[in-house]
Amino acid sequence: MSFTIMHSQGNARTGIIKTKHGNISTPCFVPVATQAAAKALTTAQLNEVGSQILMVNTYHTFLRPGMEVIKKFGGLHEFMGWNKPLMTDSGGFQIFSLGKQNAAKVQGNTITFKSPRDATLHEFTPSRSMQIQETLGADIIFALDECIDFHTPYEQVKESVKRTHDWAKECLVSHERNHQLLYGIVQGGKFQDLRTHSSEFIGALDFQGFGVGSLFGEPKEESKNVLKWAMSGLPREKPVHMLGIGQVDDIFDAVEQGADTFDCVLATRLARMGYVFSSECTKRSKWRYRITNAKFRLDRKPFDKNCACWACTNHSRAYLHHLFKADELLAYTLASYHNVAFFHTLLTQIRESIEQNTLAQLRKKWLR
Amino acid sequence: MSFTIMHSQGNARTGIIKTKHGNISTPCFVPVATQAAAKALTTAQLNEVGSQILMVNTYHTFLRPGMEVIKKFGGLHEFMGWNKPLMTDSGGFQIFSLGKQNAAKVQGNTITFKSPRDATLHEFTPSRSMQIQETLGADIIFALDECIDFHTPYEQVKESVKRTHDWAKECLVSHERNHQLLYGIVQGGKFQDLRTHSSEFIGALDFQGFGVGSLFGEPKEESKNVLKWAMSGLPREKPVHMLGIGQVDDIFDAVEQGADTFDCVLATRLARMGYVFSSECTKRSKWRYRITNAKFRLDRKPFDKNCACWACTNHSRAYLHHLFKADELLAYTLASYHNVAFFHTLLTQIRESIEQNTLAQLRKKWLR
Numbered sequence: 151m152s153f154t155i156m157h158s159q160g161n162a163r164t165g166i167i168k169t170k171h172g173n174i175s176t177p178c179f180v181p182v183a184t185q186a187a188a189k190a191l192t193t194a195q196l197n198e199v200g201s202q203i204l205m206v207n208t209y210h211t212f213l214r215p216g217m218e219v220i221k222k223f224g225g226l227h228e229f230m231g232w233n234k235p236l237m238t239d240s241g242g243f244q245i246f247s248l249g250k251q252n253a254a255k256v257q258g259n260t261i262t263f264k265s266p267r268d269a270t271l272h273e274f275t276p277s278r279s280m281q282i283q284e285t286l287g288a289d290i291i292f293a294l295d296e297c298i299d300f301h302t303p304y305e306q307v308k309e310s311v312k313r314t315h316d317w318a319k320e321c322l323v324s325h326e327r328n329h330q331l332l333y334g335i336v337q338g339g340k341f342q343d344l345r346t347h348s349s350e351f352i353g354a355l356d357f358q359g360f361g362v363g364s365l366f367g368e369p370k371e372e373s374k375n376v377l378k379w380a381m382s383g384l385p386r387e388k389p390v391h392m393l394g395i396g397q398v399d400d401i402f403d404a405v406e407q408g409a410d411t412f413d414c415v416l417a418t419r420l421a422r423m424g425y426v427f428s429s430e431c432t433k434r435s436k437w438r439y440r441i442t443n444a445k446f447r448l449d450r451k452p453f454d455k456n457c458a459c460w461a462c463t464n465h466s467r468a469y470l471h472h473l474f475k476a477d478e479l480l481a482y483t484l485a486s487y488h489n490v491a492f493f494h495t496l497l498t499q500i501r502e503s504i505e506q507n508t509l510a511q512l513r514k515k516w517l518r
Numbered sequence: 519m520s521f522t523i524m525h526s527q528g529n530a531r532t533g534i535i536k537t538k539h540g541n542i543s544t545p546c547f548v549p550v551a552t553q554a555a556a557k558a559l560t561t562a563q564l565n566e567v568g569s570q571i572l573m574v575n576t577y578h579t580f581l582r583p584g585m586e587v588i589k590k591f592g593g594l595h596e597f598m599g600w601n602k603p604l605m606t607d608s609g610g611f612q613i614f615s616l617g618k619q620n621a622a623k624v625q626g627n628t629i630t631f632k633s634p635r636d637a638t639l640h641e642f643t644p645s646r647s648m649q650i651q652e653t654l655g656a657d658i659i660f661a662l663d664e665c666i667d668f669h670t671p672y673e674q675v676k677e678s679v680k681r682t683h684d685w686a687k688e689c690l691v692s693h694e695r696n697h698q699l700l701y702g703i704v705q706g707g708k709f710q711d712l713r714t715h716s717s718e719f720i721g722a723l724d725f726q727g728f729g730v731g732s733l734f735g736e737p738k739e740e741s742k743n744v745l746k747w748a749m750s751g752l753p754r755e756k757p758v759h760m761l762g763i764g765q766v767d768d769i770f771d772a773v774e775q776g777a778d779t780f781d782c783v784l785a786t787r788l789a790r791m792g793y794v795f796s797s798e799c800t801k802r803s804k805w806r807y808r809i810t811n812a813k814f815r816l817d818r819k820p821f822d823k824n825c826a827c828w829a830c831t832n833h834s835r836a837y838l839h840h841l842f843k844a845d846e847l848l849a850y851t852l853a854s855y856h857n858v859a860f861f862h863t864l865l866t867q868i869r870e871s872i873e874q875n876t877l878a879q880l881r882k883k884w885l886r
Contacts, residue, residue, distance in 0.1 A: 186840065190847040192855075194828060215815070215840040222816050222836070229840075231832040447583070448590050460562060464599040468590070472554065472583040472597075479558040482847055487560075 152331055152358055153389045153410075157505050161381075161408040164504045167359075167389050169235045169289035170329040171227065174202045176389065177405050177500055179396075179493040180237065180413035185210045186230050189418045190482040191490065193232045199459060199491040200498070203235035203289070205413035209244035212272075212282055213265050225287025237290035237413070239393070240279045240321075240335070243363070246297040256296065259317060276317040277324035284326055290391070292361055293321035295335040300366050300373070307339035311348050318352055331358035333391060336380045339364065345376055350383030359389040362409070366394065374403050381407045398437045398496065402513045405500055417493050421485035424474050426467075427492040428454035433517050441485065446471040459491035520699055520726055521757045521778075525873050529749075529776040532872045535727075535757050537603045537657035538697040539595065542570045544757065545773050545868055547764075547861040548605065548781035553578045554598045557786045558850040559858065561600045567827060567859040568866070571603035571658070573781035576651055577612035580640075581633050585653055593655025605658035605781070608647045608689075608703070611731070611761070614665040624664065627685060644685040645692035652694055658759070660729050661689035663703040668734050668741070675707035679716050686720055699726035701759060704748045707732065713744055718751030727757040730777070734762065742771050749775045766805045766864065770881045773868055785861050789853035792842050794835075795860040796822035801885050809853065814839040827859035 155165045167174040181188050181196065183204040188196055196204065206226055215229075223229040226236055245254045245263050252263040261274045274282075279294040295314040298307060314337045325332050334357035338345035352360060362380045365373055384390060389410040395401065396414020404412065417427065424442040431437045441453075452462035453470060461484045473481035496516075503512040523533045535542040549556050549564065551572040556564055564572065574594055583597075591597040594604055613622045613631050620631040629642045642650075647662040663682040666675060682705045693700050702725035706712035720728060730748045733741055752758060757778040763769065764782020772780065785795065792810045799805045809821075820830035821838060829852045841849035864884075871880040 185844045185846060186837075187844070187846045187848045190851070192848065192851060193832065214844055215836070219816060219836060219840065223818065223834075229834075229837055231834075231837065448587060450591065464561065466591075466597075466599075468583070468587060469554075469597055469599065472587065476553045476555070476582055478553060478555045479847060479850055480555045480560065483558070483560060483851065 176410040200494040208241035236288040238288040240294040276320035333359040335361040345379035353384040417489040544778040568862040576609035604656040606656040608662040644688035701727040713747035721752040785857040
């Protein structure tokens, strides 16, 4: 078994995912290293803030640097200089979300798309996605799925779910049984019967773990239900990853449903836009503030008074404000560093609260 | 005495500059933190690569964040989160080099200029430069000087040198005798009599050290002579800083003349343009190569096989090539990190060779 549940409180649990490149204590936040690099952060800095595993995007690395380069290095770990666990997505999400740019078309089990950079034509199939991800060599990989907008109408979603299920079976067949953990992905839009069906169908297959996709949606109450349906058919003893989940309240909701890992670009993307996550902020401000606001010009306080990260220990809001105003590259590094540390700290608190059966209190404190 | 010479070989010497924020082993390379931040590098990373002291530009920090912010922090050290030595220039160089943008005018002891950002009008005088630099609080500060192009004609340079000398005396008068070491600046363009005169005049004043300015010039043989004249009248027992010197051969020339510290933006500026300094390159290529060159796409070697920096230990040329091609911010950080480490390593070798009386051999090895 590559996943061990250590402690449960309701559906929430702490656990350990064992991989060739080390163990991951769950629930765990997974920073995104889109193009085989976390934006503005070195691997040393990611280690410092406590990153246990990174998510690399198959689509991006497939196009650049391309498979020849990755093969030369024997995989992403060596190429990136990161010797802890990695996960790669299937490539599907980017192909579909960048649909207009790359003219993606689906026919049977084949997605064709054009590289937005050089207009070269590419084909992804379930087995090709497996091959590529095996070459990338991440510790956790995902079955190819069709990603659809949360608000896609019923009939279209139904058809798409069928396709995702067919592809999941194909991925299982083509996957070489190596050290990589293959996760199947639950889809089904916002519809109870489709999500439940997808959860049961994917959950019954011989995957080592599961992902839940296409969860972006408003209102929040609706996506909370969707999450519940998506988890309903999954075997409890296997790990579950939430694709692209990263708001504080969404993380609490997902953890309470039994989710184990979460990747999200928000921590680093918002950092580059000047947003700083802080435990001093509330749900109303989405736990963040904009450091470029004039009121921080003379503010000697750390970014977040409750944060023990290196950036908060050594720098002030006024300094970060200055760096953004002065277009200094260091601004992106310091904000990204802290924001990633913020989410790791949050997840550490969540792990501790589950062990102490105080998750509800922690949630209340954060969601005040 | 704030400067102790430890060992001499000809005019070259190793020494220690004592400051309130710690000692500096010389000869020493001084990375530039223009706007109170080294571009793309954290203070932790600067510590890692062995930076002993940073140069901050008075002109830039005066305009942004501005003196109100710096005062609030009690100086640059606290504002930047850097507790080792700092130096600030007088502001003169930027006022003159950005002359067209800021409509700089000199009348008597007053330079007026417009902020290029908000068109506000500002005045610098020798005593104002001292006041500002005292507020900035760096450990080594510079007298206000007029910076002129290396190829300015004789009569103009003569007049300018006179002005710089008058200002030097004014700076000495206005400088509060605190922990800050005040350096006077030798000017004089490319003319032997003016440089010699300036060196003797400035060298005779009660400064704690000296800077040599406006040394950019070609051909190199000419600027080597200029350097010699500029050093000729300076008392040997005081430290000498080379303003804006940072090519490998220029550093050797200056060290041989008795120079102790060197600031230069080349290490970080060229890094951001994709140039990597390497001991594997020769004088002909100016000790650097362009990592974006296609031949590095599959190159698994470190940036510089003789470099022990973290970036060289953990990353390859192919990875850095990819980061630049993919416009990843990490590219700037890794290249800057290594380039600064490269110059620190070079200066460490120079210090060791002086101690062992082998500077000539080291020079020969580097300038092959």
